[in-house]
Amino acid sequence: MVRAPSPTVSAALLGGFAVLLTGLLSSGCSGSASAATTPASSGEAPVRVRLASVVTEEVARPVRASGTLAGKQEVRLSTKVGGVVQTVNSDEGRKVKRGQVLAALDLSEIGPLVAQAREAREKALRDLERVKALHAQQVATLAQLQDATTGYEVADAAWRAAAFNQRQATVLAPSDGRILKRMVEPGEVVSPGQPLFLFASADSGWVVRVGLADRDVVRVQEGDAAEVTLDAYPGRTFPARVSEVASAATPGVGTAEVELALDVRTSGAEAPRLLSGLSAKAVVTPSQRQAVQLVPVEALLEGDGEVASVFTLDGDGRTARRQRVRVAFLSGTDGRAALSEGPGGGTRVITDGVAFLRDGQAVAVVEAPSGGPTSRR
Template sequence: MKAFSILLSFSLLITVWACGSKAEKTTATIESADETIVPVKLSPISTVVRAEPVVASGLVSSAQEARLSFKVGGIVDRMFVEEGQSVRKGQLLATLDLTEINAQVSQAQLANEKADRDLGRVKSLYADTAATLEQLQNATTGTNVAKQNLTIAQFNRSYAQIHSTVDGTVTRKVANAGEYISPGASVYQISSNRRSDWVVRVGVSDKDWARLRLGNRASIMLEAYPGQTFNGTISELAQAADPVNKLYEVEVRINPGSARFAPGLFAKVTLVPTQSRSYTLVPVESIVEGNGKEGFVYVLAEDRKHVRKLPVQIGFLDGDKVLLANGLSGVKDVVTAGSAFLTEEARVVVK
């Protein structure tokens, strides 16, 4: 009986030990199943020297634009050209009714003639000592004033007509015959149609303005000509910012080639500064959590079983590559395939 009790106790001990070992093995199996290993692919990084482009938009216009007006006010007599017409330099475009202006010229002429007669009589009297030196001087001054008034009246009459100052196209006409026009009010707007005069004016920030120079290259894309790129160069850089939008105006002269341009065409301009800098080049798929100029990449940790998440500053895109302005110092490879599923706690294996 005693031997049976000892045998039963030993059997129970073996059963408990077996169950414990099985439970430990099951727990270890579950823990191993819960740990996910993410396969990743590495891509090497490189360094390039580039000039970061400046992208802006604007409207095509002519470098030679004229806003023509009458010097004096009056009633418009005739308008000889309409919007869209081509004109030649020196061509007569419009005239005022000269009734009042001719009367002013005649009045000035009569006043000048009277002043000349008065001066002649005073000179004769002065020779006979019947007039004083002061009277002679006053008559001489009166004659000179009358001549200047006649010159002013004749000058105003000459500018009661509008002549084209450039070879070009009438882009705007703002008056009609019979209307009253005040002095200096714009009547015609004319743009030169010479192929070398087409420009695009765009606004850039102070940071971009400081990197640009006269003669820098530019590429221009027009919505009117999709898929076609035009070449240009920077011809003017503003020396002061616009007081309204705080941007600096840049004028880009375009080579139209065989295309037909017109003022007002919308253009997207890419300016290429001469100043260049060094960038780190990585595949675009390596960037995670990109937000504007900020983003992150994953790199292998020292144990090569985990990854580290590093912040980077994005310079600009170049096809399927990203040029980084800073970050990744001392790093040779970045994670590409599999980066979207990573965390710094995940285990990884390099494919």
């Protein structure tokens, strides 16, 4: 005897068939959708772009560096002997004349030493004159005359040394100039050679000293032109020339010092008030030139250090091709990038629209002749 299926089992079977049918329909629909979108993606509209030609030129790669302003001849003035500072006659920033007394030590100790040496010299001179007279009368021997002569010469040398030290107890301005820094006050006890003033000669001029890395300093030589800007005078540019190039790197730093002679002569503009130690930025144009490929900066894409990318136009004139390049430097004057490795002179690179491209992208070149912009595919 055959029994009829229960309502519960029938409902379960029908539900399972419904789920299966829904899955089949869903997979079929999704497959149809994928097939429908593929042709659409392949038929996308080309990107409108503009081109620029790669130009090969020999240019001077600029060298950029930062440094400080200083007087050409800056001297640390000090005394040869130690002692107590008695007077200080000049302050920072003051102009001084050649031979002007800037500071002096108390001579209470040095003066008696000089007087003692002078008296010893005078006594030795009297002894020598007496022995000479006795020797002329054949009373004194030649050995006695030689001993008296030696005694006088020793005493005279000691007096001259004491007198020299006495003169060195006074600090004099070596030339017309300016006191850049004062490092002493009256009453201080100073040691021999301790700097008391930082002095800059008036006729020595101003220089900017910068430290250059090894790959840059080898391209710079004396006489190369430069431009200097000072943070204290924004917007003003001062011409300069390379006056000195160090022949050895600074120990512990690894850079070589280069000195730029600054030309502060102005044509109609107010003469700048310069101070030693001002921050400066310099751009040196070496006389050494190198062949590079020049492209507009906007043609570069995804720069990473010296490596970047550009898009060039394929041979069919309708496809963009991505190419890796190596950037030598960027020109801040004409908005171009110098490439040490690139697509080659005469090649046309894409400038406008480069941000929307991928390798193999279809493009439409937009040109701008004199009659107005047109497009071609």
